[in-house]
Amino acid sequence: MKSRIFLGLLTALFVGAASAQLPPLEQQDSYVVGFAQTESNNPWRIAQTTSMQEEAAARGYRLVYTDAAGSAAKQVADVRSMIAQGVDLIFLAPREEKPLAPVILEAKNAGIPVILLDRNVDQSLAAAGEDYVTFIGSDFIEEGRRVGEWLTEATGGEANIIQLEGTTGSSPANDRKKGFEDAIVDQPNMKILASQTGDFARDEGRQVMETLLQAHPEVDVVYAHNDEMAIGAISALEAAGRTPGEDVLVLSIDGGKEAVQLVVDGKINYIVECNPRFGPKAFDTMEAYVSGEEIAPVITNEDRDYTAENAEEGLASAY
Ligand code: GYE
Numbered sequence: 001m002k003s004r005i006f007l008g009l010l011t012a013l014f015v016g017a018a019s020a021q022l023p024p025l026e027q028q029d030s031y032v033v034g035f036a037q038t039e040s041n042n043p044w045r046i047a048q049t050t051s052m053q054e055e056a057a058a059r060g061y062r063l064v065y066t067d068a069a070g071s072a073a074k075q076v077a078d079v080r081s082m083i084a085q086g087v088d089l090i091f092l093a094p095r096e097e098k099p100l101a102p103v104i105l106e107a108k109n110a111g112i113p114v115i116l117l118d119r120n121v122d123q124s125l126a127a128a129g130e131d132y133v134t135f136i137g138s139d140f141i142e143e144g145r146r147v148g149e150w151l152t153e154a155t156g157g158e159a160n161i162i163q164l165e166g167t168t169g170s171s172p173a174n175d176r177k178k179g180f181e182d183a184i185v186d187q188p189n190m191k192i193l194a195s196q197t198g199d200f201a202r203d204e205g206r207q208v209m210e211t212l213l214q215a216h217p218e219v220d221v222v223y224a225h226n227d228e229m230a231i232g233a234i235s236a237l238e239a240a241g242r243t244p245g246e247d248v249l250v251l252s253i254d255g256g257k258e259a260v261q262l263v264v265d266g267k268i269n270y271i272v273e274c275n276p277r278f279g280p281k282a283f284d285t286m287e288a289y290v291s292g293e294e295i296a297p298v299i300t301n302e303d304r305d306y307t308a309e310n311a312e313e314g315l316a317s318a319y
Contacts, residue, residue, distance in 0.1 A: 034087040091117050
């Protein structure tokens with residue numbers, strides 16, 4: 001491993017940090033692979049971690065797992081420690097778009113390839129296919145757009161909306177907002193009354209909803225960037241004597257079991273799925289990279305959706 005770091009440094013010296021060359025990874029019997037997770041405070045993250053751990057074990061690879069506990073600064077330190085250990089490859093779920101970009105370049109300069117999972121980084125700071133192998137994940141703009149289109153159809157273009165945004169500065173929060181707002185921009189009677197972050201967390205979603213509900217009692221739609229905040233918002237609505245799913249439509253993204261059950265129960269009206277089971281695809285992509293295949297800079301997951309019509313049958317396969 002030392003020789004690989006040395007090689008990486010040599011390469012960096014010769015071709016400079018702006019090189020378009022991704023670090024190679026040679027064929028080995030087994031690998032030591034890093035997975036830098038952003039946090040573990042929700043079922044989505046736990047399902048993703050389990051999927052990565054199971055797949056690493058199934059292939060006989062050692063997984064160096066870290067949990068940044070919701071701190072971009074800790075995640076930077078976690079990736080640096082993986083670089084210092086000389087892991088063969090790093091899977092990174094970058095919490096925010098900007099702060100994690102520099103360590104991607106550090107890994108590249110140390111000769112360690114990086115694959116981004118589920119969240120992307122700012123392309124002006126670190127570019128897919130150049131500084132890291134690829135981004136594997138959902139098309140978040142498309143997810144937001146689908147929610148906006150469903151809502152337009154369901155309400156005939158009349159809605160007073162509260163938007164609960166995900167983690168500030170994260171790619172899913174930025175893009176789910178953009179896709180949704182683009183989809184309704186031409187609808188004069190669809191108004192976003194307020195839009196505030198709930199950090200993708202249940203209790204924060206509940207608290208933010210509680211405050212916004214007092215300021216905007218005319219709300220009749222909540223669009224939450226993930227299930228956790230939607231579930232928090234449902235508690236706030238019920239505590240205020242409202243009927244989620246009926247007098248206030250609730251829309252969400254992710255599709256965990258608990259939320260899909262709430263679609264069955266009629267409290268959530270529409271969910272666009274975002275599948276957390278990354279393991280098989282992540283390691284297949286790594287192995288394709290090792291065998292020298294051309295890897296697309298973006299590998300997009302297909303997302304289904306859940307409505308009152310299909311939620312019951314979807315429950316069994318929801319994470
Ligand atoms: O929607 C959310 C999680 O980055 C796509 O992060 C992921 C999002 C997911 O915490 O629940």
